[in-house]
Amino acid sequence: MNRPRIVDRPAFVLAFRLLAAFLACVPLLILAINIATQSLGPDPGQEVTESLGLAAFQLLIVTLAMTPLKRWSGWAGWIRVRRMLGLFAFFYAVLHVLAFLQFILGWSDLWATFTKRPYIVAGALSFLMLVPLAVTSTRRMVKRLGKNWKPLHKLIYLIAIAAWVHFIWQARSDIGEMVAYGLVILGLLALRWKWNGVRGLIPFARA
Ligand code: HEM
Secondary structure, eight states: OOOOOGGGSHHHHHHHHHHHHHHHHHHHHHHHHHHHTTOSOSOHHHHHHHHHHHHHHHHHHHHHHHHHHHHHHOOTHHHHTHHHHHHHHHHHHHHHHHHIIIIIIOSSOHHHHHTSSHHHHHHHHHHHHHHHHHHTTSHHHHHHHGGGHHHHHTHHHHHHHHHHHHHHHTOOSOOHHHHHHHHHHHHHHHHHHHHHOGGGGSTTOOO
16 A cells, blocks of 8 residues: 655645744734834834734735645645635734724724725725635635535635735835736736636636
């Protein structure tokens, strides 16, 4: 009988999952250190909000990269961390929105707050679409939704685009970084198009 490859052994996959969880916590650790050492600069509230938003956005992109990595490497370990990374992205997005309310615009008249500027509307749309994905990410919900799960979770592509629009719309100067993120998202979406056709990218459409 063939012995499983080292990378397929449960202990290796577990170690990989722990590493991924640790890496996903790094932005929070850095933020905690910066708060503890009071190194957040002249506007700590803004800095906290921005760093949490950036962590949510980066983790969203990393989550989107898991399927291509699995296809290229043939290793299922990438998919074993996908849901966890997506949930971390949601976790950071929740903290980002809470920080925004707490430190920037306050808790009164939420409708006026979220519709104040176009870039905030884009962020709010991205966040609202993330909620059903987080809620339906448990094993039980995957089972319950059956073949409707995948069409729903294709919302992730729209979420990434809305988050990117939110990101680039608020840029005051140097947009090089935003353009680079945009190109990565475009590349990841183009791969889905190549593999599954355009319907593979459309939320709620059955591929
Ligand atoms: C209700 C939802 C949201 C609100 C109200 C909101 C609000 C904000 C605000 C006020 C900023 C700082 C803008 C500035 O520098 O003046 C920001 C930055 C940012 N947000 Fe959001 N956001 C929301 C959702 C999201 C979501 C869902 C993501 C990603 C998944 C995201 C990613 C980002 C990124 C990447 C930045 C830029 C950080 C940087 O400059 O390094 N936001 N957001």
